[in-house]
Amino acid sequence: MILSRRLIDSISSKWMLACLTFCLLLPLAIGAGLVFKSMPLLSSHKLSELLFSSEWYPSDNQFGFWPFIVTSVWVTVLALIISCPLCLLASIYLTQFAPKWFLKFMRPVIDILAGIPSVVYGVWGLLIIVPFVGDKLAPFFHADSLGYSILAGAIVLAVMTIPYILNMLLEVFRQIPVELGEASLSLGATKWETIKHIFLRKGSSGILSAFGLGFSKALGETIAVLMVIGNVIQIPQSVFDSGYTLPGLIANNYGEMMSIPSYDSALMFGALLLFAIIIVINVIFRYIIYKSELV
Template identity: 60%
Template sequence: MRKMQVRLSRAMRNNIHGFWMVICLALVIILPVTMAAGLYWKSSVLLHENSLLSLVFSKEWKPISGQFGFYPFIISSVWVTMAALLFAAPICLLTSIHLTQYAKRWVLKVMHPVIDILAGIPSVIFGLWGILVVVPFIGNYLGPWLGKQVSGYSILAGAIVLAIMIIPFVLNILIEVFKNIPDELTEASLSVGATRWQTVKFVLLKKGMPGIVAAFGLGMSRAFGETIAVLMVVGNVTRIPTGLIQPGYPLPALIANNYGEMMSIPLYDSALMLSALILFVVVLIFNLISRYIIIQCDEKC
């Protein structure tokens, strides 16, 4: 009898724990879906009056007169993200290859916590560093050198700050990627007479390609959504950027700068919600594309 009770309560406890785990799992899945739904619901007001395409490709942003063209913001976001990725990619790749293939073991041991610490620095600090160092450098040196009179608050400043922010993040993933490639593969390549560099080029990069794509895909999502550090250095001028040292106004900055203010303007909050939705969807698409490439690569190699 006693034994039965114990068993029952253990089974019950097991079920209860199982139940909570399922609830938590469901939360994780449902939350983003409801967020997307909420954003869509809020922005549908604006979408009723304008088509999505016309909003996305319209260049006019005049909330007072009811014109909400997202094109300048989207383009700014794309420029900042792409430039950041371009700066970060070679640094991340070469560093991770050096750390995992060439460096002595203690170097990696020292670098691991260093990279983690870098990844944990609050983004506002990167923003400050951007204002204090990058912006003056572009305004006082790079701009004049290129023969342009600029403030320094620019796409380039945003991209540099962003690149430095995503480097530790991408680097961590890349190190894992290269570490997970079995040593035997390296040895196989070396033993047919390949040099270290040939092995890296023909074997490791290829074997690690899905992981590399995933790392940069995630880095890109992060860069695209990063708000405060970019906002601080990018200039926030509503126009289509004409060059890297010109100011821009990326989507996250638009939302952060304006939400809560000027809400008396009709449709303004709806427009901001739509930009949030665009951000959400774009990040989702980045992730889907990187997953797709991963699957393709897995099948081929």
């Protein structure tokens, strides 16, 4: 009896350890697999040429990722320019000014926004944002645009990052000790002055991290952006131009890549690029969060 219990315990411990090891090794395997697959491309092309050339002619064996990188960064930065102030002020309102019930009401709203699949955001973008940009915004700025543009992608992406960033910001403001605010208020500062001088400063590293993680989230978003951005390989000159993002490139071309040599390797290199950038960003900002929680 005791023996069998011990036996079960030892088997189960080993199983648990095996599962943990597996989970920890998986990302390393992904990284290694992507490096392995992009090796053929890396050995025949210079890295600087791959990253900074804008000649993308797979059939001529020319793979310049620059247009995709530029578009991805444009869309992501623009999306954050829209969503960051929105999230920051909304989180301030919810934690400082709003009545308790309103925060309670907002939590499911944020949950639902976070849960809506990206393809549904894409449908919404096609129905609302693309016509809005094409018929209203572009003529207003005297630009020529069908609506399938960097700006449309950025607006859809901004909405998608809202729940993600907002949730982290709410957590940041929740963790600031109440006494800090009370001390400031008792010295005669107004509520807004307290927020501006105390809370924003105290929470600065958390706020920065929320924005940084939002950036990495937005950079990897695929389907929704793909549906509204137009997918034209070019270096965009204005926000009303179409573009082609890095994740979009991978998603759109995977089916046919087998017919052209080193195309497959190039797409894997694209995935590797994305993987590496996002891991680095995540490590940096998670580390900042971790450090700020210790203090």
